[in-house]
Structures are given as C-alpha cells and as structure tokens.
Amino acid sequence: MFWSVTVVFPLPLVLTYDSVATEPEQLRFYIFLGLVAYSWWLLAIALSVRPPWLDRLVGLKSIYGLHGMLGVLAICAAYLHSENSYSPSQLARDLGDWSFYGALTVLSYSVFFMSGWLTDRSRLLLSVKRMLEKVFRHQLSVWIHRLNLLIVAMIWLHTHLLLRVNQHLSLMVLFDLYTVVVLGVHVWKKWIAPDTYLTGTVIGNEARGESTRKVSVALNGTAAKLRPGDSLFLRFEGTSAVSKEWHPFSVTDDSQETLTFTISQHGDFTRRLGRVDPGALVRLEGPFGRFESIVEGRDPDAPLVLLGMGAGVAPLLSLTAAHHATRDIHLLWAVRKPQDAYYLEELEKYRAASEGRLQVTTSVGRFRRDALAGVLTAEEVEKGEFFIVGPNPAVIASRRMLRRIGVGVRRIHDERLTM
Numbered sequence: 001m002f003w004s005v006t007v008v009f010p011l012p013l014v015l016t017y018d019s020v021a022t023e024p025e026q027l028r029f030y031i032f033l034g035l036v037a038y039s040w041w042l043l044a045i046a047l048s049v050r051p052p053w054l055d056r057l058v059g060l061k062s063i064y065g066l067h068g069m070l071g072v073l074a075i076c077a078a079y080l081h082s083e084n085s086y087s088p089s090q091l092a093r094d095l096g097d098w099s100f101y102g103a104l105t106v107l108s109y110s111v112f113f114m115s116g117w118l119t120d121r122s123r124l125l126l127s128v129k130r131m132l133e134k135v136f137r138h139q140l141s142v143w144i145h146r147l148n149l150l151i152v153a154m155i156w157l158h159t160h161l162l163l164r165v166n167q168h169l170s171l172m173v174l175f176d177l178y179t180v181v182v183l184g185v186h187v188w189k190k191w192i193a194p195d196t197y198l199t200g201t202v203i204g205n206e207a208r209g210e211s212t213r214k215v216s217v218a219l220n221g222t223a224a225k226l227r228p229g230d231s232l233f234l235r236f237e238g239t240s241a242v243s244k245e246w247h248p249f250s251v252t253d254d255s256q257e258t259l260t261f262t263i264s265q266h267g268d269f270t271r272r273l274g275r276v277d278p279g280a281l282v283r284l285e286g287p288f289g290r291f292e293s294i295v296e297g298r299d300p301d302a303p304l305v306l307l308g309m310g311a312g313v314a315p316l317l318s319l320t321a322a323h324h325a326t327r328d329i330h331l332l333w334a335v336r337k338p339q340d341a342y343y344l345e346e347l348e349k350y351r352a353a354s355e356g357r358l359q360v361t362t363s364v365g366r367f368r369r370d371a372l373a374g375v376l377t378a379e380e381v382e383k384g385e386f387f388i389v390g391p392n393p394a395v396i397a398s399r400r401m402l403r404r405i406g407v408g409v410r411r412i413h414d415e416r417l418t419m
Contacts, residue, residue, distance in 0.1 A: 002057075002058045002062060002066065003066060005043065005066075006040065006043070006066070006070065006073070009039050009040075009042075009043050010035060010036045010039035010040070012174060013035045013036075013038075013039055013171070013174060013175060013178065014032050014035055014036065016168075016170055016171050016174050017031065017032070017035060017165070017168070017171050018032075020168045020170060020171060021164075021168075023164060027084075027085060030080065030081050030084040030085045031081070031085060031164070031165070033077045033078075033080050033081040034077070034078065034081035034085065034159075035175075036074075036077050037073075037074040037075075037077035037078040037081060038074075038152075038155050038156075038159070038175075039178065040070045040071075040073055040074035040077070041070070041071075041074050041103070041148065041151070041152055041155070042152065042178055042179065042182040043070055043182075044067050044070040044071055044074070044148070045148065045149070045152065045182055045183070045186055046182050046185060046186070047063050047064075047066060047067040047070070048067055048186070049185060049186055049189035049190065050063060050233075050288070052225075052286065052287075052288060055288045055289070055290070056290065056293065058290075059289075059290045059415060060248075060288050060289075060415065061414070061415055061416050068110075068111070068115050068117070071103075071107045071110070072107065074103070075100075075103060075104055075107055078099075078100050078103065079100070082096055082097070082100055087161070087162055088163070089161045089162070089163075091161055092158050092161035092162055095154045095155070095157055095158035095161070096155070096158045098154055099151045099154040099155045099158065102147065102150070102151045102154070103148070103151050106144060106145060106147050106148055106151070109141070109144055109145075110141075110144075110145050112125075112129065113129065113132075113133070113136055113141045114141055114145060116392045116393075116416065120392040120393045120396055120416075121393070121396065123393075126393065133267075133268060134268075137268045138243075138245065138267060138268055138269055139243045139245050139269075142245055149183070149186075152179070152183070156175075156179055159175060160172070194235070194283055194285070197283050197284055197285050198219055198220070198221055198223060198283070198284040199219070199220045199221075199281060199282065199283050199284070200217040200218055200219040200220055200259070200281075200282045200284060201217065201218050201220070201278075201279060201280070201281060201282065202215060202216070202217055202236075202276060202277070202278050202279065202280045202282060203216050203217065203218045203258070203278055204216035204260075204278065205273070205274070205276055205277070205278060207274070208262065208340075208342040209335075209336075209337070209339055209340040209342055210337070210339075210340070211264060211265045211266065212262060212263065212264050212265065212310070212311050212340070212342070213262075213263050213265060213270075213273050213274060214252070214260060214261070214262055214263075215249075215260070215261045215263060215273065215276070216258060216259070216260045216261075217234075217258065217259045217260075217261070217282050217284070218257070218258050219256075219257055219258065219259065219284075222256050222257055223256045223257075223259065223284075223287065224256065225287055226251065226256050226259075226287045227287065227289065227291075227292040227293075228254055228291065228292045228295075228315075228318040228319045228321065228322035228323070229250075229289050229291030229292050229295075229315040229316070229318055229319045229387070230250070230251055230286065230287035230288060230289035230291075230292070230315070230318070231248050231249060231250040231251065231286065231287065231288050231289055231315065231415070232248070232249065232251065232259070232284045232285060232286035232287050232288065233246040233247065233248050233249075233284070233285040233286055233288075234246065234247055234248075234249055234261070234282055234283070234284055234285075235247075235282070235283045235284075235285075236276055236280055236281070236282055237280070237281045237282070237283060238280055238281040239275075239276055239277070239280040239281075241272055241273075241275035241276045241277075241280075242269055242272045242273060242275070242276060243269060245269070246285060247269055247270075248288070249261040249263055249314075250262070250289075250312075250314040250315035250318075250389070251287070251314070251315065251318050252314040252315075252317050252318060253317065253318055253321055254318050254321040254322050259284075261314065262311045262313070262314035262317075262343075263311060264310055264311035264312075266391075289315070289415060290413075290415070291315060291319060291387055291413065291415065292319070292322070294385065294387075294413055295319070295323065295327075295385070298385050299383070300327070302383045302384060302385050303327070303328040303329065303330060303377075303379060303380050303383065303384045303385075304319070304323065304327055304328065304329045304330070304384065304385055304387065305329075305330045305332070305376065305380050305384040305385065305386045305387070306319060306320065306329065306330070306331045306332065306386075306387050307332045307334075307367070307386060307387065307388045307389075307390075307398060308331070308332070308333050308334070308388075308389050308390060309333075309334045309366065309389070309390025309391060309394050309395075309398075310334070310335060310336065310340065310390060310391070312388075312389035312390035312391070313331075313333050313343065313389070314389070315389055315415075316331060316387060316389055317343060317346070317347075319387065320347070320350055320358065321350065324350040324351075324353065324354040324357060324358045325353060325354055325355070325357065326357075327357065328357050329354070329357060329358045329359070330358075330359045330360075330361065330376070330377075330380060330384075331347065331358070331359070331360045331361070332361045332362075332363070332367060332372075332375065333360070333361070333362045333363070334362075334363045334364075334365065334366050334367055334390075335362065335363070335364060336364070336365070337364065338364055341362050344360075344362070347360050348360075361375050366394060366397075366398075367398070367401075368401075369401050369404065369405065372401060372402075372405065373405045376405070381405060381406050381407055382406070384407070384411065385411050385413070386402055386407055386411055386412045386413065387413050387414070388402075388412065388413070388414040389414065389415065392416045395414050395416055399412050399414065
C-alpha cells in the first residue's frame with residue numbers, strides 16, 4: 001500500500017494535463033512521462049525529510065527504499081521523455097539535458113556511496129567504497145546529494161519554457177503548487193524545524209572495546225515518545241570535533257531523561273566522536289523505529305529472538321530492558337573479541353531479574369548456520385519473532401541464514417538505515 005503512492009502522487013498532474021492537452025496521443029504520452037518523472041523527484045525529496053509519523057507506519061527502511069527507487073524510476077521516465085519529445089526553445093532543451101545528466105550523475109554517486117544496494121552485497125565493492133571514502137567523505141556525499149534541489153529548479157524552469165505546457169493555466173498552477181509545497185516542507189524540516197527538536201548535553205563519552213564508544217546525553221526535557229528499540233538522529237553543536245551533519249544512532253537503554261548511545265566507530269564521522277567532550281550541545285531528531293510496535297502487534301506468547309552484531313546490540317538492549325520480566329527473550333550477541341562483550345554485567349542483571357525468561361548467548365565472531373541452529377530451540381525457530389541489528393551486509397547474510405534454518409520471512413525484522 002505504501003508503494004502505491006508512486007502511482008497516486010503524479011495522478012493529479014497527469015489527469016489535469018490530459019483534460020486540457022491538444023497534442024497527438026503519442027506525444028502526449030511522452031509529456032505524461034516528463035510530468036511523472038518530475039513528480040517522482042518531488043516525492044523523493046518529500047520522503048527525504050523522514051516524517052516521524054510515516055516512520056511509525058512503515059519504518060525508515062521502507063522510506064529510504066522508496067526514496068532510492070523513485071530516483072531510478074524518475075531517470076528512466078525522464079530518458080524516455082527526452083528521447084521522444086522536442087521543444088523549439090533552445091534554453092528549454094538545454095535545461096532538460098543538463099537536469100537529466102545531472103540527475104543521472106547524482107543518482108550514480110548516491111547508489112555507490114549512500115545506498116547499500118550494491119556495496120552491502122559485494123565485499124569487493126564495499127572495500128572500494130571504504131577506500132574512496134577517505135576522499136569522498138560523508139559530509140561531501142550529503143552535499144552532492146542535495147544537488148537534486150538544483151536539478152528540480154532546472155526542470156521547473158524547463159517546464160515553464162515549454163509552450164505546449166505553459167499555455168494551460170490550470171496545469172501550471174497545480175505544477176507550481178506541487179513544487180512550492182514539497183520544497184516548502186523540505187526547507188521547513190531541514191532549516192526551521194530543528195529549532196523545535198529535543199536538545200541535550202553530552203555528560204559522558206567513554207570507550208567500549210577497541211572501536212566503540214558509549215555516549216550519554218542528558219536531555220533538556222523528556223523524550224516522551226521514545227520507545228524501546230528506537231533510534232534518533234543526532235547533531236553535535238558547539239564543537240569542532242565533528243561535522244554538524246545529522247547521523248542516526250540507536251538508544252541503548254529505556255530511560256527518557258538521559259539517553260545512552262552505543263556507537264561503532266567505522267566511518268569518518270564516528271571515528272572523531274572520541275574528541276567530543278562532555279558539555280557539548282546535542283540536538284536530537286526523532287525518535288524513529290518500529291521494533292516496539294512489532295512486538296506489541298504479535299503473539300504475546302511468542303519468544304523474542306534478538307540477534308545483535310557488535311554495537312548493533314544497542315537497540316536490542318533497550319528491548320531487553322523493557323520486556324525481560326514479561327516475555328521469553330533469547331539475546332544472541334556476536335562480537336569480534338571477548339573484550340568487546342562490554343554489556344555482560346547489565347545483561348546478567350536483566351537475566352537475574354527475569355525469573356528464567358531471559359537467555360543470553362554470545363559468540364566471538366559471527367554466528368554461523370550450524371552454530372545458530374544449535375543454540376535456537378525448536379519453539380524459537382517455529383514461533384519466534386526475530387530482530388536483527390548490525391552492519392548491513394551482516395544483516396542481509398543473517399536474514400538469509402535464518403530463512404535456511406526454517407524461520408519464516410514475516411517473522412524476521414531489521415531496521416537497516418540505507419536507501
């Protein structure tokens with residue numbers, strides 16, 4: 001149902017043009033494609049603001065997935081439009097060509113550097129990406145991705161220069177309304193709304209293992225909407241240690257006043273987190289996440305199987321904290337080295353208070369198929385709800401492995417924040 005928005009969103013523009021157009025049917029079809037491509041670019045921009053209410057319905061993974069796919073679909077529709085239609089205006093033709101090739105370039109860059117479609121499924125491509133990210137850092141990638149706004153502006157002007165389109169007042173009013181509303185929402189969300197977000201102060205920043213940090217933030221208020229398993233986008237302000245881009249991190253516990261984040265240091269941003277001193281101001285967007293909604297909506301007697309890899313255990317710890325006294329939980333935690341299992345004391349407290357409901361299994365190295373089949377009970381495989389968090393390639397591999405040992409695909413949940 002969520003993906004049906006790709007059909008519904010362009011319909012008013014297409015139907016309005018169809019009601020007033022006098023061009024031959026074949027040419028009219030290719031103009032339809034141009035309007036559809038533009039609508040899809042606008043819809044992708046609208047989804048990029050990640051509305052929290054939509055996240056609670058479908059999840060960020062689905063939002064980002066549709067965001068990326070709309071870029072691909074728009075390029076295909078725009079190509080057919082440009083190859084099969086014409087304009088007497090040289091400026092209109094140039095703007096159309098520049099916007100098409102610009103969009104194709106940004107899409108190709110984003111697929112490789114900001115999406116997991118390719119790199120999450122190929123070790124070679126992932127290695128190449130990590131090597132290139134020494135130059136093409138995340139902050140640069142974000143600004144290259146924002147060139148889509150300039151591309152939309154060029155397409156808007158291109159359309160206004162087309163006589164066969166701009167002569168229809170009703171169409172142009174609707175066309176401009178689409179543009180103004182979407183860009184207005186984007187400007188409000190990115191530059192105005194952050195002033196209304198939760199704020200807090202870093203009160204702790206300690207190393208956990210060789211490449212992980214535990215960052216504690218005391219809020220200037222209460223995160224009343226925060227639920228177990230949720231994540232928030234953080235922006236550190238008043239410090240030059242890290243850039244001021246937003247980055248998503250999962251909450252480790254179930255407190256709503258002081259939030260802790262367990263962060264793996266593998267990117268150019270996270271590797272600098274150790275330089276953030278206590279006292280730094282933090283702005284928080286969110287919360288986001290559907291894990292708790294899934295738990296509440298499934299069989300209360302079904303065991304919860306939580307599979308965390310490295311720092312991916314963070315949101316699973318908050319689920320454990322919330323449900324260890326009322327649900328049967330099996331937490332499986334894969335770490336690189338024994339000293340990386342830095343939450344065993346907390347887990348032991350939960351286990352002691354669970355009256356036998358909580359079981360914890362750790363593994364040095366990723367769980368393999370035989371080992372996983374050996375530690376899971378028949379009831380867990382047959383009825384359990386599985387939640388996986390970790391690096392995207394590992395999550396994909398774990399989903400595949402669970403399906404092979406008999407876990408139904410509808411009982412496997414994860415929240416990969418990738419387009």
